[in-house]
Amino acid sequence: MAQTPPSPATPGGGAAAGLREAVDLLRRGQVVVAPSDTHYTMIADPANPEATARIYAAKERDADFPLTVFLDAPELLDTVAVVTDEVRALAKKLWPGYLTLILPKRAEAVGAHVTAGLPTVAVACHRNPVLRTLLTGLGGYAACTSANRSGQGGDLITLEDARKQVGDRVAAVLDGGEPADAGLGNTIVDLTGERPVLVRHGEVPLADIAPLIPGIEDRTAHYKEDLKRRQRSTATWRPTMEGRTVLVTGGARGRGSELARVLALAGARVHIADRDPGGAALAEELTGQGLTARFHILDVTDAHAWATTVREVAADTGRLDVLINNAGYFEAENLRDLTEESWSLALRVNTGGAFNGIRAAAAVMGPGGSIVNISSAFGISASDLVGVAYQTSKGALLPLTRAAAVRLAGDGIRVNAVCPGLIRTPMTEGLFTDPLTRDRVRSDVPLGREVSIWDIVDAALFLASPVSDYITGVAVPVDGGLCAC
Incomplete structure (x- = not known):
């Protein structure tokens, strides 16, 4: 995303809402759409079950589908997840950037309403200054998912896509300026099983991760099938x-x-x-x-x-x-x-x-x-x-x-x-x-x-x-x- 000053707007076309007002909306349990690196994303206060329920409603998805947690700094990993020294080193080296880690969660920090009751949490870091400002206002992290209602479609969710698909279901849509080249999106790594697994290829190459997470296995062709089997248990x-x-x-x-x-x-x-x-x-x-x-x-x-x-x-x-x-x-x-x-x-x-x-x-x-x-x-x-x-x-x-x-x-x-x-x-x-x-x-x-x-x-x-x-x-x-x- 372009690093231009944002011009946030309410979906109904009313007076512009600033970032301070957007943080206030989030703290009151509302949902806001904001730009991340490659998408427009719905975010909510993870401490508020009603807020995350609003994301599920806007997404038209069952609450069995877990949200992702966005963090403002790698030091917060230990707050929300059980991590190893290798994971800390990985986060420190590659943060902020195009990386999502699936980790065992700390239940006392991340409620079941965020992760659909699963014992894992998907943690993502992002560079976009609008999103980073909102995360800071929420104490460093938020619950989120991309703003396309169906969960399908193009890789890049634009401002107009967000307004058209979920604009009438959220409290505010923040303009992040003209989108930059979306690149390859986030690289996703699952660290919850016996072996570390590459879930999706993205902007961070596997060659940069492998020295920090020994034994990582590329399962990108089979991960979704494995996950469905695990969730069917x-x-x-x-x-x-x-x-x-x-x-x-x-x-x-x-x-x-x-x-x-x-x-x-x-x-x-x-x-x-x-x-x-x-x-x-x-x-x-x-x-x-x-x-x-x-x-x-x-x-x-x-x-x-x-x-x-x-x-x-x-x-x-x-x-x-x-x-x-x-x-x-x-x-x-x-x-x-x-x-x-x-x-x-x-x-x-x-x-x-x-x-x-x-x-x-x-x-x-x-x-x-x-x-x-x-x-x-x-x-x-x-x-x-x-x-x-x-x-x-x-x-x-x-x-x-x-x-x-x-x-x-x-x-x-x-x-x-x-x-x-x-x-x-x-x-x-x-x-x-x-x-x-x-x-x-x-x-x-x-x-x-x-x-x-x-x-x-x-x-x-x-x-x-x-x-x-x-x-x-x-x-x-x-x-x-x-x-x-």
């Missing part, structure tokens, strides 16, 4: 775990961390157990979002450590309702190359770890308890893509699941298993970096794609929740039909 949008205490092993990273996130979002008090001390950061992240989480160091092969962890969980909440035996060891060694060490470790972690967990949890669980073992489709159907020890140890989980289900049924405790196909995790990364192997994983599956982490999460949450309270002793393949072949 029953557990995410219709909590069924309210007030229940859950222990997730192997919860520091990969699918375990996503299970912990969704369980916490679904209302559970989540205890994350892992040998990796990085699980403490995940617990801190969830706590920062206003959710309930605690971390425990646990080696699942150690029966004494299991007893200690379960006692800590029960002492903290007075109960343990759900155990998800997710911790695992993956190897891809064939029969001739398989070492005794790998064979023993796979059995001790994948089978023995679950056995230790079942026995320890059953001692404190009461009626309504649920144990979910994460097995594998390759415990049912053989494949040379995974190792012999892995297949054997995951397969042994299935009779263990059935035996435990029968013996614990009298105590009102259910035991089930989820058997996912091959998924990309830190343990299986090597398989997915080879294009030929990745293509084979997909071609072997009747549904034509590899399993998504959300496929596994939904199956595990279904078996853990009360909606499956008459199901026990089953193994659910989450494999796209692989085991049916």
